[in-house]
Amino acid sequence: MKTKTSRPTNSLNRSPLRCGLLFILLALVCVPLAMQAQTCQQGCLGNYNTVLGDDVLINNTTGKKNTAVGFDALYSNTTGFYNTATGYNVLVSNTTGDSNTANGFQALLGNTTGFANTATGAWALFLNTTGNYNTANGDEALLSNTIGDDNTAYGFQALTSNTTGNDNTANGLEALLRNTTGNSNTAIGMDALSFNTTGSNNTANGFLALNKNKTGGENTAIGRNALFSNKTGASNIALGNNAGFHTTGSQNIDIGNGGVADESATIRIGTGNQTNAYIAGISGATVPDGVGVIIDSSGHLGTVLSSERFKDQIKRMDKASETILALKPVTFRYKHDLDPEGIPQFGLVAEDVEKVNPDLVARDDQGKPYTVRYEAVNAMLLNEFLKEHRTVQEQEATIARLEKQIEALTAGLQKVSAQLELNQRAPKTVSNNH
Secondary structure, eight states: OOOOOOOOOOTTTTSHHHHHHHHHHHHHHHHHHHHSOOOEEEEEOGGGOEEEEETTTTTOSSOOSOEEESTTTTTTOSSOOSOEEESTTTTTTOSSOOSOEEESTTTTTTOSSOOSOEEESTTTTTTOSSOOSOEEESTTTTTTOSSOOSOEEESTTTTTTOSSOOSOEEESTTTTTTOSSOOSOEEESTTTTTTOSSOOSOEEESTTTTTTOSSOOSOEEESTTTTTTOSSOOSOEEESTTTTTTOOSSSOEEESSOOOTTOOSOEEEOOTTOOOOOOTTOTTOOOTTOOOOEEOTTOOEEOOOOSGGGOOSOOOOGGGGGGGGGOOOEEEOOOTTTOTTOOOEEEOOHHHHHHHOGGGEEEOTTSOEEEEOHHHHHHHHHHHHHHHHHHHHHHHHHHHHHHHHHHHHHHHHHHHHHHHHHHHHSOOOOOOOO
16 A cells, blocks of 8 residues: 655644545545556657656556656546656646646646646645646645636645635735635735635735735735735725725725724825825816815815705804904914915914804814814804895895985975975065055
């Protein structure tokens, strides 16, 4: 009975199911071989085949242009061609598979009809049967792959658990280690996408990038520990060292920011270490139907919503706006480190405004006032203007009424004056009774 060399063990491949599967497969291969008369072959066979070792290409019929070096290499091959097998039990089960290259102990051992596979390293593509166009470079790389196609694995145990997943690329120690059926994933870096099982269309570039991801899809993580904690979140983008480290939701973009757990549809750029921001394409660009963007002390950008759909407790401002009459506008220049050119400015002092109405100032993360809510001041100014406008309108109406009354009185006086004048001009008649 041929003996089986012990495989390296780890927490992943010590499971009873894995060990049992390997034992059965090796038993099926080794028992029939023990019953055959071992034939040591060396040299060239027909059909341009090259062999070196015991039981090498022993069952070949019409297969051609194969190269087999090592005990039982290409043992079961019958009609397969253009195969290269170097090592113990390499491509031992291959029958009709073509254009396979296997180099390493039991590399591509289970392959039967799969073609155009390349396996370099002990147990590389060990269980592959009919999978095609796979490349495995490293011990136990793509070890469990059976029918998955177009996978590329470089590094110890890279894509080692993959069974039927297709179009995956793993480059690095244990990259995509636990992937089973996930498709079109790219993992570059040690333990990148290591816990992924069925998630598809993910890209991880960096040590431990997307390490905890299991079923999340269409994520992109570039940088050490990028999107490290994500498990099921989808369509996230993280760029930078530890970018999106805490992110677990979906549709997030984290650039140079660790993100927030359970957060979705959020963009975070930078950390508190940045003190200036320059973005091209904004200054001088007119947006005719746009609205102003505002920011709070945490860097949260947004716009002011005005629709009643977003408001509660709506009531008239009335006298609430009168507090702005106590504000004291000033002229000033920013300190030199903020504005070296010292351009004249016009506005208010936040501390002075706070004394008049605390609701008109915005505060920093320490609760100190740092700017004025000018949009609120403008609304209050509008209310005061409208109040004054109504007062002026009322005064104008009163003046109009008074003018009409004066006109009426003037007309009456003119009539009286005219009558008096007529009376004064009329001749006086003296009666003579004598």
